[in-house]
Structure formats: C-alpha cells, structure tokens
C-alpha cells in the first residue's frame with residue numbers, strides 16, 4: 001500500500017500564537033523543548049538549527065525510503081517560527097511532486113514568499129478564521145497582528161502562490177462566514193477557502209450555536225456566486241449535515257491516504273487522532289514493521305460506516321475531499337480543484353487507494 005501524502009510535523013509545541021482552541025497544546029511531550037537543547041526560533045539571536053535540520057532530514061529520508069509519497073505536507077506548531085526553516089524546506093522540496101506548507105501566516109514576509117514561489121511546487125495553506133479581527137478573534141486579539149497577517153495574505157495572492165485558507169468555524173465566525181467568502185472573492189486570486197468545524201471536548205465553549213450553523217448553511221444557496229473559491233458543493237453539503245446531525249455519519253478513508261509522521265520518528269495511525277502509535281522511524285522501521293503499518297487493521301476500523309470510534313464521530317477536516325472522491329461523491333475535476341491533489345502522480349495514487 002502506498003500513501004498519497006506524508007503529513008510531517010515538526011516541533012508541534014513551538015508557536016508564536018496562542019489560539020483559544022489550539023489542540024496542539026495537547027501534543028504529546030515527546031520532545032521537551034528544554035532550554036539547553038531547544039530548537040532555535042526566529043527570535044533567538046544566537047545559535048542555529050543546523051544539527052536539528054540534519055537530524056530531521058535524516059528522519060524524512062527514512063520515511064521516503066519506505067513510504068515514497070508524491071505529496072509532503074509540512075507543519076509546525078508554527079513552522080516559520082523555527083529559525084531558518086526555509087533553508088530546510090529548500091533542501092527537501094525536490095523529493096516531492098507537491099509540497100504543502102501549513103502556517104499561521106504571521107512571518108510570511110516578501111523574502112520568504114519569493115523563496116517559496118521559487119520552489120515551483122509549493123502550495124501555502126494558511127489558517128485564518130476571518131478577514132477582520134472580530135471574525136478572527138479566536139486566533140488573534142491584536143489588531144496590528146491582524147493587519148500584518150492580512151497584508152501577508154494579500155502578498156501571497158499577488159505573487160500567484162497557490163493558497164488554501166483554512167477556517168476553523170467557531171462561535172466567532174460561523175454565522176458571518178459569507179462576509180469572508182465575499183471578501184476573498186473580491187481579491188481575485190488563486191485562493192481556495194476550506195471551512196471546517198472546531199473540535200475537541202475542551203473547546204465546547206467555542207462551538208457555534210444552532211443559529212450560527214443555520215446561518216452558515218445558507219452557503220448551499222449562495223454557492224454558485226462564489227464557486228471559484230469554494231470547495232466542491234458536496235463538501236459543503238457534508239459539512240452542513242455534520243452540523244445538523246451533530247456528528248459524523250460516514251466512514252473515513254483518510255488514514256489510508258495520509259500517513260502521519262513526526263520529526264522525532266513517531267508514526268501514528270491517523271492525522272487527526274494521534275493516540276494510536278504505529279512505530280518509530282529512528283528505531284524500528286524495518287520492512288516488516290513498514291508492512292504492518294501499511295496493513296494496519298485500524299484503517300479498516302476507521303473506514304466503517306457508521307463510525308465506530310468516538311474520535312471519528314466528532315471529526316470533519318479539510319481532507320474530507322479525499323473521502324468524497326473515494327466514496328464516488330465528487331468527480332476528478334472536483335478533486336483537482338484542490339491543487340494539492342492535482343499532480344499526475346498524486347491523481348494516480350488516489351485512484352489506486354480508491355480500489356483498496
């Protein structure tokens with residue numbers, strides 16, 4: 001079994017933001033960032049991350065030697081908070097058909113953006129809950145930061161770097177999502193908006209109300225006005241049903257398509273559920289272990305309809321597009337709308353996963 005994407009996470013505990021709902025606060029403490037041997041951030045004048053990058057590159061190469069994936073998704077905490085992370089990305093991007101960089105957008109100045117643009121196979125995925133501070137208030141409380149962020153995003157669009165904008169739907173923005181859609185439609189760029197619900201028991205206070213969700217569902221009637229920047233209609237329909245039902249009804253194929261890996265070598269069974277550890281690349285990535293990861297029984301459990309696991313019943317993510325394609329709900333043209341999956345190798349792999 002081959003995976004479509006390696007979802008590679010580096011130092012999930014390092015971030016310059018403090019979003020109210022951030023689940024990465026619960027990231028396991030597998031790498032304690034203690035002061036003596038800490039990954040250096042952009043604010044560290046002294047020191048560098050050269051040794052850290054050599055080690056991290058070695059881990060990534062180990063994954064590549066076993067699960068060669070056409071897509072690499074790379075994410076922090078906040079990736080660009082890591083000092084000189086761009087030099088690391090420049091060393092590894094050529095091994096993939098497509099690289100997706102996930103970021104909160106704060107550090108994306110012109111110099112970084114032109115280096116990203118130069119890679120030519122890179123898609124930016126920026127998290128933003130609203131174009132105004134009010135709508136984005138579960139992520140930011142500071143208007144200077146908000147202005148800086150919107151300015152950075154406008155520069156991404158101006159430079160023609162493909163951009164996904166991931167919006168976590170909460171009590172702050174769900175009801176007024178159309179305002180954000182209309183704003184980005186007006187900017188006329190290579191933008192795809194991807195809304196998804198906030199999740200986690202500990203985030204209940206941020207959940208949108210029934211009234212918020214009902215207002216959001218108007219998206220199904222205004223879809224045609226903005227369809228160039230929205231995900232497929234079926235994605236939004238499934239999202240509205242999820243809101244309506246208060247739970248997921250469908251089985252999930254995402255773990256068969258995306259392998260979740262970490263810079264310390266850990267591999268988990270699902271990118272949204274890190275509780276099931278499958279192995280560690282620094283110790284035991286023999287071909288037998290790799291086979292057992294590829295044929296893990298959990299994948300069948302995840303794909304059962306209705307979902308059997310509590311973690312699945314409350315889960316709806318931007319990768320739902322993969323599920324819709326495998327379930328035969330959207331066309332290949334709809335899938336390609338997400339540039340992330342539009343490469344030749346990637347499309348071939350999705351087809352092979354569809355047949356499993």
Ligand SMILES: C[S@@+](CC[C@H](N)C(=O)[O-])C[C@H]1O[C@@H](n2cnc3c(N)ncnc32)[C@H](O)[C@@H]1O
Pocket residue numbers: 015021022023024075076077078079102103104125126127166168197198199200203
């Ligand atoms: C944890 S962040 C890491 C990357 C980067 N710092 C960012 O914010 O894009 C990755 C994604 O997880 C989302 N996220 C964090 N906590 C969440 C929650 N409780 N429910 C749903 N999504 C969440 C964020 O909105 C973001 O889109």
Ligand code: SF4
Pocket residue numbers: 015016017018019022023024076077078104127139
């Ligand atoms: S920017 Fe990303 S990692 Fe940082 S607190 Fe917000 S959601 Fe979490």
Ligand code: SF4
Pocket residue numbers: 252253254255270271272273302311312313315316317
């Ligand atoms: S629904 Fe379940 S299997 Fe699918 S991404 Fe979410 S937690 Fe993972």
